[in-house]
Amino acid sequence: MSDHCTTTVGSYLASRLEEIGLEHYFAVPGDYNLVLLDKLLENKNLKMISCCNELNAGYAADGYCRATGGASAVFVTYSVGGLSLLNAVAGAYAEDLPVIAVSGGPNTNSEAEFEMLHHTLGELDYDYQREIFSKVTAEAVTIHDPREAPTQIDHAIQTALRFRKPVYIEIACNIASAVTSAPNVRSFGGPTASDPVSLKAAVERATEMLNAATKPVLVSGVKLRSFGAETSFHKLADASGYAIASMPNAKGMFDEQHPHYMGTYWGPVGSPGCGEIVDSSDLCLFAGGTFTDYTTTGHAALIDPTKVIQARPNSVIFPNQTFSNVKLAEFLEELSTKIKSNDGSMIAFKRIQEEVTPLSPGDPETPLSTRQLFSRIQNMLGSDSTVIAETGDSWFNGMQLNLPTGSRFEVQMQYGSIGWSVGATLGYSVGAPNRRPIALIGDGSFQLTAQEVSTIIRYDLKPIIFLMNNRGYTIEVEIHDGPYNTIKNWNYADLVKVFNAEDGNGWSCQVSTEGELDEAIKNAVSQNGPALIEVAIDRDDCSKNLLVWGGHVAKNNGRPPRFA
Template sequence: MRIAIGDFLLSRLQDAGITEIIGVPGDFNLNLIEQIDAREGIRFVGTCNELNAAYAADGYARSRGLGALLTTYGVGELSALNGIAGAAAEHVPMVSIAGAPPLYATEARYDLHHSMGDGNFENILSSVGQITVAAVRITPHNAVEEIDRALHTALREKRPVHIQVPSDITHLTIEAPQEPLNTAWPSSDPERLASAVERIAELFAQAKSPVLLVDLDADRHGFAESLQKLAEKTQTPYAQLSSGKAILDEQSPLFLGTYNGAGSAPDVRSKVENTDLLLTTTPRFIEANSGSFTHKLPSEAVVDLGDQHVSIHGEDYIGITVQELLDALLETLPATQGTAAEQATPAQPAEDTPEWEVAPGAALTQKRLWPRMAGFVREGDVVITEAGTSNIGLGPQRLPSGVKYVNSGIWGSIGFTLPALLGSQLAAPSRRHLLFIGDGSFQLTAQELSTILREDLAPIIVLVNNRGYTIERWILGMRSAYNDIANWDYGKLPGVFHPGTSMVSHSASTEGELEDALAQIENSSAGAFLELHLDPEDAPAGLKAFGPMTADFDYGPRGPRNA
């Protein structure tokens, strides 16, 4: 069939499950936005800037499986680059699309706006290409091939891809296949699959204390449900990295807790490091999730489940679709009658926190706050935590079953979570969304609250107001002015950004005020903006340890802390 290039691109995005494209209009992409507006089943959602759009597309992908970003050439692409890089670091599949100058102008090397004015139109594409797994400028002759290749690559590699669309080709027609985009994985090599299943079954039969260690790739590749079933069938206890929080059920008696090298609870560390069979999902250790690189996995016992291969005690089995492997293991492995589960020690909170009893006049503290907020989370919620106090405070708390936990534990770009909330709730509007964000992070991307309200979304936003960058204070400059920020009147912002909004603002400085606010929020279907006031120098126990460790790592023995 013949179809306009822009319509072909949009049809492929729809085949992959996209119903919203998030971005910012610009002269080189307006014609493509016109095609979006004219098409059923897909729409354009404009944000306040391109960085926020990239963060939102990341959040959308985490709830939908793929996100789409639309910017304009040069200034838009580079403004979004940090968000695209975050998706790459966090293994999030995203299609970044940029309207580009007309094809004739790029081929003739015109000096144009949004460029360096030197006729070079390769530098922007190559810049984005450094952090994407595919970056291409399409033409009428390569559009079908390159669009399909980019989408398949994003879905297979769980990374962002980038497509530049020259502004003068979107309405040109091309010959295109009538079949929808095939998003199915290729089947495994039969012999390699059978050999891997047989070998893993042998190891399970021999193992006395198997353990499963989960990181974020288990979520990105869609393995969570199968891994949960495998753990329950074989009664295999499991732990998680902090970057893999709540991928498997934290309420199960099989859940050991979070493995963090020397920073782990002793029982968790012992079980992970001394197991005779450790199933992993390609963990990536950075200083923050490894106890400052003190992790010691038993390499001779590791079976690593990648996305397209399996490594068994260092021997690679190539040509395997791991979901097929998990399905085969669920059929092959015999059920275990509870012996391993009885050996598992239920995970405990990181801090010794007493049962919650409200002290109405008591000032809010980090130690008391986070167990209470974990108790406010319901089964099936989407919980989004900003890097810093919110993630470090809520991370050790056990969350209800079925919770999706979103954070940026590896890239750690502050301000990510408010736009990510927008994207996630656009992708999964039926789920209750809770955002926990610090005041410093909020100020980086605050204007996207206006888009959330414009889209009539109703999240619960919990803003921790501790007058600045508490995580930085604990690294260096506890009382230095560079860690201070302006103290906004946060509760008025919903009305400022969207007059007449139904979102209700609350404020709490004491435990009694917090309880009153939570009760009102619980009994309302409207969005909520809850501002919590805490001491600037108060921090969760994990942050108090993280700060000095980071300072030692960053500045060394002659650094400013040791002057």
């Protein structure tokens, strides 16, 4: 805690970030936030991670939230920094991640004195950045008065934690060092509790419907994690006896070694047999699911909405009835004590379940295929693994991985911003030092954010990056091809040498055959620093499911306009 005589706005914010569990924050300096960064550095319990640019810093904050299950913080300068950060914060909003975005701001006297300032739009309006961020955050505040700073900071942090959304705090450059109140003891807590009457009624209705069903099914959704409901879902799965599926953006949030786990429910590109059981069930409970064109393969999933119960973060939706102010974790927890065990859907699944035959390795000189690459990645996975899959073919190949108990899987499927995974790998590595992330990144995506590998090297982090070089945007090729999907090739592995310079500990190599890949993986896992393996893949060598999915999404995108 800061002393009441020496607490500044900057040190107050640092103390609050420490209180809510942060050990690191991400930053890019600029003249409007330099004094603020000085004040943050005075707190020795927080460590600054300096990033190459603001977009990557935001992606890193995204990854840190995923790794820790809590909040993260990112600090930038005004306008040129804040607007560069904006895209990453929008992604965090879409993905329910409480990123605290902090920007330095103009001197409080500048607007009153009609000063034209650098880094701005050249107009006497200095509230535009806060207004823009208000569209992609749950709260956006500007701090101009040190007396009001504690209330504004506390409210913003409380909002981020309660609603699992980013918030924006702008601190004028001459306010960061201004004296304010010392932080008083308080609880920030998380989401509020359910209305007990609504909760009881929703559980009773769900129990009645599920116990009357013949072949009920459970499906896990991405919002289980953001709203603290993973453990409750596991309890319900154990109590129910139902067959269990996961939506694609929720992969890794339910133990794939559970005896009743079927696989990924993803319409025509889901796990074999899984879609058939879900679609033919007489009642499905989707817990924390999102139904977008991406998660439903261009809305090609065949689930009958009259046979679905949707448990959302703050409500439960039945076919003809809605219960509001019911929290997801509490609903699942209560329901697990009420339902009767029913293995009807699991018996049906076992009748059609397909045995998966492991892919045998080829001759060491055999040119690499994505199937052989991912068979090797499968063998690398352990309970402390986290797979970070970039938007693109890595989604579809990654979905085929059989995750050991305890392992995790990260995608940004709602927002789908290519390049996200490089910064997210940085942030995840910082936030989960006892895990070794395995990042799966296509060459097109990598070109957007490659420089953050140098930050990974700078802080001696240890992810293993598989860089798939197929010379283009494969996911875009399968949705709609054109010359814009071809990119300039790089010697990607050589970038690690550039980023190492005189003091780095990164390791890299290029591989094009199965034998070279096997040797590279042995070297990568033995490294005491980051490893990047550039894998040469044929341009047309992509997952069969990407071809199917791309066709459905293209069809959905290409629907002609309807005019009255």
